[in-house]
Amino acid sequence: MKLTRNRQENLIRTLRVTYHEKEKVEVGEQWQGKVMHRVRGIRHVLSKRSFFEQFGDALWRFAPVACALILILGVCIFKFHMIPDYEVAKLVANDPVEYGLLQSLLM
Amino acid sequence: MMHNDSGNSDDAQIVDLVLGGNVNAFETLLLRYADHVLRIVKKHVNYEAVEETSQEVFVRAFQSLSGFRNDGNFRQWLSSIAVRTCYDYWRKVYRSREIAMSEISETQREWLEDILSDRSGQSFDEKGSQEEAREVLDWALERLPAGDRMVLELVYLEGLSLKEAAELLGWSVANVKVRSFRARRKLRALLRGLINDREERQ
Numbered sequence: 001m002k003l004t005r006n007r008q009e010n011l012i013r014t015l016r017v018t019y020h021e022k023e024k025v026e027v028g029e030q031w032q033g034k035v036m037h038r039v040r041g042i043r044h045v046l047s048k049r050s051f052f053e054q055f056g057d058a059l060w061r062f063a064p065v066a067c068a069l070i071l072i073l074g075v076c077i078f079k080f081h082m083i084p085d086y087e088v089a090k091l092v093a094n095d096p097v098e099y100g101l102l103q104s105l106l107m
Numbered sequence: 108m109m110h111n112d113s114g115n116s117d118d119a120q121i122v123d124l125v126l127g128g129n130v131n132a133f134e135t136l137l138l139r140y141a142d143h144v145l146r147i148v149k150k151h152v153n154y155e156a157v158e159e160t161s162q163e164v165f166v167r168a169f170q171s172l173s174g175f176r177n178d179g180n181f182r183q184w185l186s187s188i189a190v191r192t193c194y195d196y197w198r199k200v201y202r203s204r205e206i207a208m209s210e211i212s213e214t215q216r217e218w219l220e221d222i223l224s225d226r227s228g229q230s231f232d233e234k235g236s237q238e239e240a241r242e243v244l245d246w247a248l249e250r251l252p253a254g255d256r257m258v259l260e261l262v263y264l265e266g267l268s269l270k271e272a273a274e275l276l277g278w279s280v281a282n283v284k285v286r287s288f289r290a291r292r293k294l295r296a297l298l299r300g301l302i303n304d305r306e307e308r309q
Contacts, residue, residue: 011298012263014222018240019264022150031158032141035165036134043130045170 118181144189151193160196164189190275197253211246215239247297255290262287
């Protein structure tokens, strides 16, 4: 027997009716009492979360922004040759007078 | 799913009470939505697991109550928890193989053939036929992975849109679309195999 479109639809319709019939199964009400019993046993889960847990959640929200900033800064540094270590080394190498941090502070 | 603004604000107030430490107020939500949750759970899990799964739904709802947004729809939020709990139930069952897979009998094969022929409408209302239909449905669903099973039930049997099913399961619409296509193809192959098997035997 071929499973034609009409036959398939007929079958799906029948299975759909069967599926909805499952709703009619009777269930007792004892489980509701058990829920409240379990809920009272775990009431501590509603206690306020610690500062570090809240901070951790908030921190992750800024992750995409931080990534974008890192990328932008990276591009800027690469484009404008803003390499601080290199700049300082160049300054020291090119300075005819012995230029040191101590001297700059004493000035 | 119906939206009721006064009901929503009332639910939000009760949620605030519970979060404020009045755990007994949760019982109001439990009594208000017990039937709704039962309706969902009964359709997705086996009869023996209905009570336990319904309990689990409310316990999970209680545990994640702080994640409920006060401007949201509590009924919708709870429905989503119920569907995901049923999905987790099936994942657990499939992993541990707690339930033995049912086999299809000759009567059920005959029923399937009747349904696929033009004689179907006449006999379906009879109690015996309903039982056979349920057994064939369970037989086919048991052979699908948990995710495919849930999608098939929500989209094809319940008639929800892909977006609604995606929201309930917490998946993307594209994922639900792919899974529903795959699940339907698997179901068709299973039923075709069942019919061919019977024809070969005759």
